[in-house]
Amino acid sequence: MAEAALTRAAAVGGGRWPLSLRLARRELRSGPASGFRGFRIFLACLLLGVAAIAAVGSLAQAMLDGLEQNGRxxxxxxxxxxxxxxxxxxxxxxxxxxxxxxxxxxxxxxxxxxxxxxxxxxxxxxxxxxxxxxxxxxxxxxxxxxxxxxxxxxxxxxxxxxxxxxxxxxxxxxxxxxxxxxxxxxxxxxxxxxxxxxxxxxxxxxxxxxxxxxxxxxxxxxxxxxxxxxxxxxxxxxxxxxxxxxxxxxxxxxxxxxxxxxxxAAPGIQRFVEQVRLFMTLVGLTALLVGGVGIANAVGSYLEQKKPTIATLKCLGAPAFLIFRAYLWQVLALALLGTLGGLVVGALVPLAVGPLLSERLNFQVAGGLYPGALALAALFGLLTTLAFSLWPLARAQQVPAVALFRDTVQRARRWPPRWAVAATGLAALALAGTAVLGTSDSRLALGFILGAALALAAFRLAAHGLVRVAERLPRPRRPDLRLALANLHRPGAPTANVAMSLGLGLTVLVAIALIQGNLRQRVLEELPAEAPSFYFIDIQPDEVATFQKIVGATPGVVAETRVPMLRGRITRVNGKRPEDLQIPKQVTWVFQGDRGLTWRATPPEGAKLTEGQWWPADYRGAPLVSLDDEVGKALGLHPGDHLTINVLGRDFTVEIANLRTVEWADLKINFVMIFSPGLLEGAPHQDIATVRLQPGPDDALGQAAAEDALERRVTDALPNVSAIRVKEALQTFAQMLDSIAAAVTATAGVTLLAGTLVLAGAVAAGHRRRIYDAVVLKVLGATRADIGRAFLLEYGLIGLVTALLAALAGSLAAWWVLTDIMNSPFHFLAGRVALTVLLATAVTLLFGFVGTWRALAQKAAPLLRNE
Amino acid sequence: MADIDATPGPMISLEGLRLTYPGGAGPVEVLRGLDLAVAAGETVSIVGPSGSGKSSMMMLIAGLERPSGGRVAVGGVDFARLDEDGLARFRRDRVGIVFQDFHLIPTMTAVENVAVPLEFAGRRDAFERAQDALVRVGLGHRTGHYPGQLSGGEQQRVALARAWAVEPDLLLADEPTGNLDGETGQKIIELLFELQAGRHTTLLLITHDPALAARCGRTVRLQDGRIVEDVAAAPAADRVPA
Known part of the structure; x- marks a missing residue:
């Protein structure tokens, strides 16, 4: 029997594995009994983040493959x-x-x-x-x-x-x-x-x-x-x-x-998928970073529980690095488990969502496994684990063996050894590097990572500030408020964890809510207020008089512009084909399709020349072109350079006379290229016109009826002319915007979910302490309402500070994206932000309260007997 | 072992040993200048009221703590010359420790607990030796059990087996029967002395129990961080001056 036991013991504990692995295996083998309960949050955070990235990557690849397979x-x-x-x-x-x-x-x-x-x-x-x-x-x-x-x-x-x-x-x-x-x-x-x-x-x-x-x-x-x-x-x-x-x-x-x-086959969709993949991957990464806080907490509290074991191992002669390795293996094994779980979920998403998408996108989204997308997600998961767990692991190896004998005098918290600080830094760098190299827009990815890291640090600092303020505030007379403030700064308070876990997710949500709200407001309220009511296209030169007569006779027309237009394509820039040029991303659209072309003797109203001169009104010389300033600057073009344009199958080479700023956002008729008179008039062309209708208050017809009437009169008289209602087009666009925003918000919700998980972990970690507090307070005569209020105040304060900071950080991010990337004005939408702030406070209160409720229900006697 | 320079002399040598902890309300002087020499093979009991510095002295002798002043040498090795990992290796090879709270690793079976220090030492026969050690303490039939599945007495026997398995030159025991009932404690003590006698190991035993202290060849009494009495049980020739 003894021999059998020995064989069994040797089989599970001995073998040829390195010692650190053997030790790790023994700990892992005993499962939840040995304190792995806290790792549920670790696993959930990792699973969520990895699943989000794997799902986004797989789905994007499935769509791209679908495009390829359905190419014909x-x-x-x-x-x-x-x-x-x-x-x-x-x-x-x-x-x-x-x-x-x-x-x-x-x-x-x-x-x-x-x-x-x-x-x-x-x-x-x-x-x-x-x-x-x-x-x-x-x-x-x-x-x-x-x-x-x-x-x-x-x-x-x-x-x-x-x-x-x-x-x-x-x-x-x-x-x-x-x-x-x-x-x-x-x-x-x-x-x-x-x-x-x-x-x-x-x-x-x-x-x-x-x-x-x-x-x-x-x-x-x-x-x-x-x-x-x-x-x-x-x-x-x-x-x-x-x-x-x-x-x-x-x-x-x-x-x-x-x-x-x-x-x-579908370059527009391809670009759209690539961009959505980039953005969603970054949002998934945020979820993983928030989860990282949960990972660090879980590892820290697990190692705290393991202090006696670590001290015992040291007493028995284990060197510090052996302990570090033994626990590193355990964390990595669990990380592998969480990552694998995330990969399975991520790989299944295309199968579940694919058919729905196929229906909406009008092509078959491919099914299957995407090893590249899964490998990237796994790498993100493992690097996040390392970046967030090396620090607590290195501190664990510093547990003194003497801790076994007594909790002598409180020792100052030491920094981990230098190599561990360096290793943590390396892991963080590798994570950022993977994000930068693994996504299609390195600059944006880098900005995102830096922003997320700064935001995390800001939330940590804010929590620190809150703790310090709570410490220094004069003691209020109200006992519940006094208790709440004390709970904010007592040793082991969850203040920092709650702020960091909720903060980043909320920042992303506030930013998305503000960006969406601003774009919606722009598209549905601001643009219609200044944009024309109609574009009329395909007006033949011999129909212009009729058109003008109809418009002139329509009451409420406040503005009408009409320009001749035909379309053409840039085929050469200074003699070089576009495919041989280095074209900056922001102006590739100029080369992607045909551009509208027109000609004018005088500069358009309000145009500002940034380089060169406008041609004289009676100019009849060699053809010249006025080019959009942004396009010209991006391509390094100046007056004197040449563009070759293909119109109706013929190439024309023209000289750039000037660069001119164009305000694209106002939806008026704008052109990248305006030609000097003489070149295009002879080509078959049509007129395009904008009309803005604004019936006065005395007009019998309302806005909609007036628009209907004008559309009817024009298209009855000129059946080949098409009327585009700008408001309708903008509404269609707003609907598209809403669908995209819904998808983005759902992904950002993953970040908030990760934050909530971390928060739940932080609350659970402090639960024992909270029960003890509640019991002692009850013994001293506090009612349940007193204690409940104190705990609600505590979480309410943390939630409020976090939400205010998230509102600030999210607004800054939204302002940057809108003004710098989207060239759109930014308005602070207080309602949307307030809603987010309320949501944040509600979530923290809810979690704090659930924990407190359980604590309040605890009977005092058994706990006191145990104590 | 080869990397540790040893000089001949007593098994334990403490000279002017001081230990002070920084505390919020000012430094706490735990040991105030101890001088002690223990010869190889001696059995010494350390007695004294709680807070007198017994455990602190043992921690210094085990190399678990650095003194604030004075010198510790065990087996002729001056601890001042060893870093933390050097001390860990020294314990691994030459010191066995038995705790009042057993301090078995809950995630390891009895045989794994006993094998751990042998594994640290890189012994290929770690499990065979651990098995032998468990047989010697009468637990040959419970090698695959976890600490949680063993009684207090059995756990302390596993701890004894673990301490003896490395065949240490020095065995430190901190109230090894403190958490056991009288009968079980008695058995453990019998086992402890039996094992000690078998290898003529130096034994340093902290206890509150005068009867147990009297079983050692020598008794050192501590009070307020100082040695106030150092007596041989019998014969008188065994006495070592403090």
Whole structure:
């Protein structure tokens, strides 16, 4: 029997493991009995933070993979060419036909759709498709199975498939007629899913799909009309996209195609996903940092419980470093457990959320495991554990063996050894380094990490200040207040932990609430107040007089601007292609699509020139351009430099005459490039106009009715002109903003949850002390109400100070993001901040009170007997 | 052992030993200049009222505490020349300690508790020796039990086995029966002296029990941090002057 016991003991305790590992294993083996209960908070904090980062990373990767896997359907082919304002020429079409597999042509434009019987009308996104559409993916319709054949002319009517939302808006049903431009279509069904639409995040109106062959009859195709022609095709077998593209550009160098391959199937979504991933990863990291405080607390209190064991080991001859290693292994083993848990949750999220997202994003989000995303989350988890636990671990090795004999005289708290301070610093640096290198925007990540570290330090300092103030305040006469103040500064008080754990999460929430609130206010209140009511697009030069007559006769019109416009693309900067330039991030948008172009003899009203001169009003020399100052500065351009612009398939090179500031935020008509007169007038173009309506108080019509009336008069008289209601567009934008804010707030909620966990841990750690206090106070005659009030006051004070500081820090962060990054004004929204402050105080009170309630319920006698 | 220079002489040598703790209300003088020499193999009981400095003296002899003044040498090794880890290694190899509160590690089984100091010393046969030590204290059948599963007497026997397993030159016992009932305590004491006699180990025993003190060859009485009496039990020739 003895031998069996020995074998068993040797098997569990001996073996060939290094001694520190053996010691760690023995402690871990005994589980909760040996004080691991406190590690529940440790595990929960780690699990939460790692799960958040792993989930965000996995989900983003699943979306990106989904984009890649669905590339053909999203792009509509293996390659897509886009032309603005014009169709491909016969020569171009001949080249494409000869050098591709299948080919499909579509045209997209904005147009007004009307109920021919009634007066209802709506701006729609019109898509005209040929018989081959779609090359990839499937069009889902109601009734099922409708395709291009349903759009063909039948019984004297062309067919249309429409977004169901349009039917509700115009009060129409399938089978009814729908007027677009000068043509009446017959609605043959509704569209449930359009395979190549996912790439668009924002749209001005519901979709209407018609036959390409019907488009000329609408009268919408006019010279210079804002129409995009798309050519989707299959590459010839065995031909790579890059190679094919090179041949296309060589064969048709001046076509001005925008060419996309599968890798750029949905660049807008790709960029959006990347940005959301960056932001959410940083928010997840904040949760992990807040959790780090919980990790440090849990490790500290576990080691405090282990003091006798550590002292015993020292008495038996264990060197200090052996003790450090033995407990480090334990912490790492638990960290591994928490991290693994987080990874499992994080890996499961794409499976759970993927289908929902697929529905909203209109493409299949991929499922599967993403080792890269999981590895990054695991690394974050382990580094956070090290950064927050090395310090308490190093202090544990300083526990003197003499602690076994007596709690002699209180010793001064010593700093851990220098190597431990250095190791903690290294772990923190590695954590920051991983954040900076592991995310796509290093500068933002670094700013975020520094900000979070500063905020944590600020909350620690604030708590310290509160403790000091509580210490120095004169003793109040009210016993509950006196007790509350004493509890704030007694040894082992949770003040610092509560402030740090709640503070960072609240700061993030306040910042998000303020950013969202400011943007919402800007989009829904401030912008509509100064923005035009309408944009009217596609006004033909011969329609200008009619348009002006209608607008002039409309009461309440306070401002109208009208400019000629056509679109073009920068193809060279000082002779260099954009792909050969180092383009700063903030101006890449200038090269990502076609830009609006106009010409003027005189500078626009309110324009400020920062470099160069405006051309004389009667200038007729070589073409000049006035460039947006921000774009020019970012690209290092000055007057005298040259830009090459492709307009309608032809390249023009112009000299920069000046740089000019542009106020983009006011939603008036603005241009990156304004040309000197003489170059563009000859090209087919159309006018774009803004109209601001402000009916006086005496006008019979209200704002909405006045807008309806103007829209009706213009589009009745000029069916090819489209009216964009700015307010509606802004509302759509605000809705998008709200969805994004909801997702961001949910992630930030994880940070607050981590904070709450840490808070719960801190309250639990002080629970025994609290019970003892409550019992002694009860013995001395305090009522439960007295004690309850004192504890509520204590937590209320900590919560209030934390919330005020969080409000300040969050407001600063929001101010920085809004004014510096988003170029938007900042308003302090007291209501939102107050709500957050109240929430914070409520949370702390709730947790403090739950702990207190249990303490108050404790019977005095058993505890006193034990004592 | 090779790294510790030893000079021949008594097993324990205390010279002018002082210990002062800084305290909030001013320094607390715990030991006020002790001189003591204990020869190898001697059994010495330390007696005195609570707060007289008994445990502090033992902590200094175990190298668990640094003196504020004076000199401690054990087995000819001057503790002033050892750093904290050096002292830990010295204890590991040459000193066994038995506590009043046993101080077993609750997460380790009996045999693991006994094996720990042997493992620290890098002994490959740590578990075999621990097993033997437990058999010697009569616990060969309970090696796989945790401290929480053992009675107080059994726990103290495990602690004794742990102290003896390293075959120390010096055994320090701080009221080893203080937490045990009379009968169990008696058995532990029998075992302690039996083991001591077997290896002729030097034994320093702190106790409040005059009968137990009388079993040692010599009794040193402390009061207010000073040695006030140092007597041999019998014969008189065993006396060592303070």
């Amino acid at each position: 359907a999203l792009l509509g082919g293996e390659a897509e060419l886009r032309l603005l304002h014009r169709e491909a020429t016969p020569a171009e079409l001949a080249w494409l036909t000869a050098n591709s597999g299948r080919l499909s042509e579509t045209a997209e434009l904005r147009a007004m759709a009307r109920d021919p019987g009634g007066g209802q009308r709506r701006l729609v996104e019109l898509k005209a498709v040929d018989g081959s559409y779609p090359l990839y993916g499937a069009l889902a319709t109601e009734p099922a199975g409708l395709g291009p054949a349903a759009l063909a002319e039948r019984d004297g009517s062309w067919g249309a498939l429409v977004d169901p939302a349009l039917l509700g808006r115009l009060g129409l049903e399938v089978g009814d007629r729908l007027a677009i431009g000068g043509l009446d279509y017959r609605i043959r069904g509704t569209i449930r899913h359009e395979p190549d639409r996912a790439g668009r995040v924002f749209s001005f109106g519901p979709r209407v799909m018609v036959a390409l062959a019907s488009l000329p009859a609408t009268g919408l195709v006019q010279p210079g009309s804002l129409i995009e022609y798309h050519y989707r095709l299959d590459l010839p077998p065995g031909r790579a996209f890059a190679d094919w593209r090179k041949r296309l550009v060589a064969a048709l160098p001046e076509s001005g195609w925008r060419i996309r391959g599968l890798a750029q």
